[in-house]
Amino acid sequence: MVIPVLLLLVGFGILIKGADFLVNGASSIAAKKGISNLAIGLTVVAFGTSMPELVVSLISALEGKNDASFGNVIGSNNFNLLLILGISGLIYPLVVQRNTVKYEVPMSMLAAIILFVLVNDALVMGDNSAPAPYGGYLSRFDSIILLLFFLGFLWYIYRTMRLTADLGESEPPKLFSTPMSVGMVIAGLAMLIGGGELVVENALEIAHHYGLSEKLIGLTILAAGTSLPELATSCVAAYKKNTDIAIGNVVGSNIFNIFFILGITGTITPIPYNAALNFDLQALMASTVLLMIFMFTLNTRKLDRWEAFLMLAAYIAYTGYLIAMD
Numbered sequence: 001m002v003i004p005v006l007l008l009l010v011g012f013g014i015l016i017k018g019a020d021f022l023v024n025g026a027s028s029i030a031a032k033k034g035i036s037n038l039a040i041g042l043t044v045v046a047f048g049t050s051m052p053e054l055v056v057s058l059i060s061a062l063e064g065k066n067d068a069s070f071g072n073v074i075g076s077n078n079f080n081l082l083l084i085l086g087i088s089g090l091i092y093p094l095v096v097q098r099n100t101v102k103y104e105v106p107m108s109m110l111a112a113i114i115l116f117v118l119v120n121d122a123l124v125m126g127d128n129s130a131p132a133p134y135g136g137y138l139s140r141f142d143s144i145i146l147l148l149f150f151l152g153f154l155w156y157i158y159r160t161m162r163l164t165a166d167l168g169e170s171e172p173p174k175l176f177s178t179p180m181s182v183g184m185v186i187a188g189l190a191m192l193i194g195g196g197e198l199v200v201e202n203a204l205e206i207a208h209h210y211g212l213s214e215k216l217i218g219l220t221i222l223a224a225g226t227s228l229p230e231l232a233t234s235c236v237a238a239y240k241k242n243t244d245i246a247i248g249n250v251v252g253s254n255i256f257n258i259f260f261i262l263g264i265t266g267t268i269t270p271i272p273y274n275a276a277l278n279f280d281l282q283a284l285m286a287s288t289v290l291l292m293i294f295m296f297t298l299n300t301r302k303l304d305r306w307e308a309f310l311m312l313a314a315y316i317a318y319t320g321y322l323i324a325m326d
Contacts, residue, residue, distance in 0.1 A: 001209060004202040011198035012228070018191025019232035023245060025184030028176045050256040051189070052196035052226035058265045060218070066134075066272045070119075071218020072226060073262055074280045077112070077254045078219075079227040081287045082315035087231070088238040088246045089308025095243050096301045099160060101292070104251045107153060109288045111258040114149065116281050118142040119273035134272040143266030150259035192229035200225035216326045219280055220319060227253075247303070283318055290314070 029035070053076050060069035088094060121127040121136030176184065200222060207221045230253050237246035265271065294307040 001206060004205045007202045008199055008206070011195045011202065014191050014195030014198065015228050015232045016236075018188045018195055019229065019236045020188070021184045022188030022192065022233060023236050023240065023242065024174060025176070025181045025188060027242060027245065028174065028181040029178075029185065031175060032178065032181070050230075050253045050261060051193045052200065052229060053257055054261045054264065055193070055197065056200060056222055056226050057261055058268065060222075061265050061269050061271050065214055065218075067213075067215040067274050067277070068218035068222060069265065069271055070138075070262075070273060070277055071215055071280070072222040073257045074277060074284060075219035075223025076227045076230075077108075077257055077284050078280065078287060078315065078318065079223050080230050080250045080254055081108075081284070081291060082311045082318070084227065084231050084234050084250050085247065085291070085303060086308045086310075086312030086315060088234045088250075089303045090305055090312070091235060091238040092241055092243065092246075093305055094238065094247050094303040094308075096247055096295060096303065097244065098301060100247060100251060101295045101301055103156070104248075104255070105288065105292055105295070107156075108251055108254045109285060109292075111149070111255050112281060112284050112288065114146070115258050115262065116278070116285075118145065120275070120278065122275070123278075134274055136273050136275075138262060138266040138271045138273060140267055140270055143263045143270075146259045146263035147267065150256075150263055153255055153259060192232070196226055196229050199228055213326050215274065215276065216322060219277075219322055280322075287311075287314065 053072060057069045057072050060066075060072065085094070117124055119136050119138050119142070123136075125136075127136065203221045203225045204217065207217050212221070230249055234246045234249050237243070237249065262271075290311065291303075294303055294311075295301055297307070
C-alpha cells in the first residue's frame with residue numbers, strides 16, 4: 001500500500017498548485033473584462049472544479065456502480081457545503097454577496113429538492129417497479145429536466161454577471177496578460193482534473209483494500225476525492241481574501257453537480273436510485289438550510305469563524321455516522 005499512498009500525496013500537491021493557477025487566472029480575467037469574481041466563481045471555476053465529479057459519476061454509472069454514481073454527487077455536495085465552507089470560513093470569514101443569499105443558495109436547495117422528487121418514484125409516484133433496494137430511477141426524461149434547470153441557471157448567471165459588484169474587501173487580483181490568464185486557467189483546470197483522478201484512483205484502491213461498501217466509498221472517498229479541487233480552490237481563495245470565489249465556487253459546484261453532472265450522466269444512461277441515499281440527500285437539504293440561517297445571524301451575509309466551525313463539526317459527525325452504519 002506504499003505506492004498508492006505516495007501517489008495520493010502527489011495528487012494532493014498537483015491539486016493545490018492547480019487551484020492556485022486557476023484562482024489567479026480567473027481573477028485576472030474577471031478584473032480585465034469587467035466581470036465580477038462571483039460570476040467567475042459560479043461559472044468557470046465551478047465548472048472546472050466539477051469535472052472530476054462528472055468523470056467519476058459517468059464512469060460509475062456506465063459500469064453499473066449506481067450507488068457510487070449517486071453517492072459521489074450527493075456526498076460531494078455535502079463535502080462542499082459543510083467541510084469546504086467550514087475550513088474556508090476558519091481561514092477567513094466569508095462575506096457573502098446579497099444575490100448569493102437571495103438566489104444562488106436557494107437554487108442549490110431547489111436542486112436537491114428536485115433531485116429528491118425525480119428519483120423517488122416509489123415514494124412520490126407510488127411506482128414500485130424498481131427492484132429492492134432501489135426506490136426509483138433517474139430516467140432520461142428526468143435528466144432532461146435537470147439539464148433544463150441547468151440552462152436556466154446559466155441564463156441567470158448571464159443576466160447578472162455584469163450587474164454584480166465584487167465585495168470591497170477582496171484583495172485586488174494580480175493582473176496578467178490575456179493569453180497568460182487563459183493559459184493559467186487551462187493549466188489549472190488540467191492539473192485539478194489530473195490531480196483529482198490520481199487521488200480518486202489511489203484512494204479507491206486503499207478503500208477496497210479495507211473492504212468498504214460501494215455506497216460508503218461513493219459518499220466519502222469518491223466524494224472527498226472529486227471535491228478536492230473545490231477544497232483547494234476555495235481555501236486558496238479564502239487565504240487571498242477573495243471570498244466571492246471561495247463561496248461562489250462551492251455554491252456553483254453544488255448546482256452544477258446536480259443539474260449538469262447527473263443531467264448528463266442520466267441522459268447517457270438511466271441510473272437506478274438506492275432509497276438508502278435519501279438520508280444523505282436530506283442531510284444536504286438540512287445543511288443548506290443551516291447555511292441560510294447562518295447568513296442571517298449576527299453579521300448578516302457573513303459566515304463567521306464560529307459558524308464555520310459548527311459546519312465543520314457537522315460534517316465530522318455526519319461522516320462518523322456513515323462509517324458506523326456501514
